[in-house]
Amino acid sequence: MSFKIAIIGAGSVGFTKKLFTDILCVPEFSDIEFALTDLSEHNLQMIKAILDRIVEANRLPTKVTATTDRRKALEGARYVISCVRVGGLEAYADDIRIPLKYGIDQCVGDTICAGGILYGQRNIPVILDFCKDIRELAEPGAKFLNYANPMAMNTWAAIEYGKVDTVGLCHGVQHGAEQIAEVLGAKSHSELDYVCSGINHQTWFIDLRLNGRRIGKDELIAAFEAHPVYSQQEKLRIDVLKRFGVYSTESNGHLSEYLPWYRKRPDEITRWIDMSDWIHGETGGYLRYSTETRNWFETEYPQFLEAASKPLDASKRSNEHASHILEALETNRVYRGHFNVKNSGIITNLPQDAIIESPGFVDRFGINMTSGITLPEACAATCISSINVQRMSVHAAISGDIDLLKLAVLHDPLVGAVSTPEEVWQMVDEMVVAQARWLPQYADAVPEAKERLSKSKVKTRDWAGAARRNVRSIEELRAEKTALKQAG
Template sequence: MTFKIAIIGAGSVGFTKKLCSDILKVPEFAGIEIALTDINAHNLEMVQQIISRIVKVNNLPARVTATTDRREALKDARYIMNVVRIGGLEAFADDIRIPLKYGVDQCVGDTICAGGLMYAQRGIMAVLEFCKDIKEVSESGALLLNYANPMAMMTWAVIDHGGVNTVGLCHGVQNGHRQIAAALRVPMDEVDVICSGINHQTWYLDIRHQGRKVSQTELLAAFERHPTFSKQEKVRIDVLKRFGFYSTESNGHLSEYLPWYRKRPEEIQNWISMDDWIHGETGGYLRYTTENRNWFETDFPVFLEEAGKPLSDYQRTDEHASHILEALETGRTYRGHFNVKNGGIIKNLPTDCIIESPGFVDRFGINMIEGVTLPDACAATCNVSVSVQRMGMKAAISGDVDLLKQAVLHDPLVGAICTPEEVWQMVDELLVAQAQWLPQYAHAIPDAIERLKTPKVKTRDWAGAARLEVRSVEELRAAGTKKKAAEGHSLGTKVMG
């Protein structure tokens, strides 16, 4: 097979390497073309070296190209993967820093909440430009696989306004599936799940171990007695206890989508774990991504050396992309959980929203399973977020400042903390700080600047309830050595995570 795949935002080094390695593990794909594109020529050149080395070491006829010219990369592409972060770490830092001044403590800030909504304002305008290019220069009917967050709002905008065939992809369901198996202390391949909802608020509606249904009581007991998960997943366990269903998302992620766990600074520590960023640390994902970038810059030779290992030693991951392409091209059926327009797939969520639910892929495309009904509490939580997403997506398309402020006002966590006046001023600050990535709001920036000259509410210089400093590469190396030693020491007693 000789089709072309384009990856936009390929400077996301680790993720691009994983996606390409997965794809090249499919025997029929040995001769494809992979076109990498990014606005960062330095990162792009490094990634090209890594992927080209994988191809060369494994004697594959695949072709790897890299260019900062997006349209050149997209030309004649059959599949396009979007993995961009518009604004990079600079804008991401504002997504975390400015809401903290108003008491909004986020762990990730990439889905909803103040940070996620601003991320959508930056990302949606960019992805619509990608769509314009795809329609003009890519293969007719090209498929866009969107990995970029905020998943629901980005995918929603493409489907409603981009005119490109698209599916949103996330690994939250797989990660939660893996964790559930570990909690039950059984191999993952013995556990089957049905998971449905909206991205990052997806619910394990049915869990089977070798065909036997796992009850809520059994699952709760498994998590509560687990020596690690019982400490790391307090929010998820509490929601499981009260809703009766487990959420896909990590403790830190879930805690910022709900109005109950991060609204009082003095109580945040009761619900999180500081042993890893993903369990609730303030700005944890920002710190993690910053450290990873710094590490890659310093240790590029190590990454390049690792790329020299044969693919026969590489275990293909459960990221959806390669499996979807394999199913579409070969007809080998793949079952996964995909982000698509609802249209009645989930009966008690709005028809226009983007849902994440089970589907099958073969040569006929992505075929979703219809007729799902979410439990009432799960649906209620999803519906609140859907309303926020809808307003956020429409604001990004129209440049409507009032609608953006209304979206932030209705966000569950922001609404639990901020007054309306605080929300209005916070959004003004975010717009001014990120103006270079928000062309649709250019008309509104001067007025926002004027309003900020005479602020109506007081702010504070606050790092959050659980903030850690970014570590140097030397500190990361030392911590990595200690972690490996600790893991080696525990191998004799550690069972299934």
């Protein structure tokens, strides 16, 4: 087979390498072309060198190109994969820093909450540019695979306004299933069957079966509480499981941001999170992790390049959906996964226009979703709160309506639990001004926002959050890695 895959945001080096090696684990795909594109020439050259080394070491005919000219990369592409982070870590730091001044403590801030909503405002204009290029330059009927957060907002914009065949992809369901299989004592993940449905990062395991036997709420609670690690790292998720009756896909830290109950007071935050790793609820945890990862990669790049000389091992193919979707579409080997698409009746008790995440099957005929799923009422209610925020956020990003943007942030569950309307109005003004270079749709609103900020009497505070850690230096990371090796 010979076709072209364009990867936008390919400078996300580690993730691009994973997608690349996964796809080349499909025997029929050895002769395809990968077109890498990114704003950073430096990152592009690093990832191209790694991928070229993989191709050379495995004696493959695979073609790899790299260019900062996105339109050139998209020419003739059958598949387009996006893993962009608009504004990079600089804008992301403001997504965490500014809300903290108003008492809003986020662990990740990339899905909803104040940070996730502003992230969407930066992404959506760019996503629509991608879609325009895909319509004009890619192979007719090209499929857009979006990995970028905020997943639901980006996918919503691409489908509704970009008019491109789009699917949103995430690995939260797989990671949650791996946890469940472990606590239930499964010998392999294949022993666990499940139906998981909801919206991205708020997806619910509504039917669980281990070797065909249905797993109930009480058995699952007991299994998690008995686990020596998860009983401490996932306290909040376990509490939601007890109250809702079903387990959520998302990590302890992520889930805490989407609900109005667990991060509303500093003392409550420290009660529910675990500091053994960033993902369990640390303030700004993902920002710290991302910063350390970038610094580490830059320093240790020669080792990453050397590792690329190893032969491909199909047994190490990851559970990221992209390679499996492409394999099913091109070879008709059926794949079952969980995908982000427009609802349109798939989940009966969620809005029809929402982007949902639910099971589907892929073959030559496309992605075929399982319809008629009904969520437990508490799960649906929680999802609907987020969907309403997502809808307003998408419409604000499209229209450049700063008042609608403020209403979207006001209706966010965690923001609403912490902040007053006056604080929300000022916070949004401050975030829009700080990120103006990435928010072209709000250009006309920025001068008035600056004027309001100069006269505002809303008090803020200099707060690092309830559980903030400093970014570790390369030397600290190296010492920690050495210690782990010696201990293990």
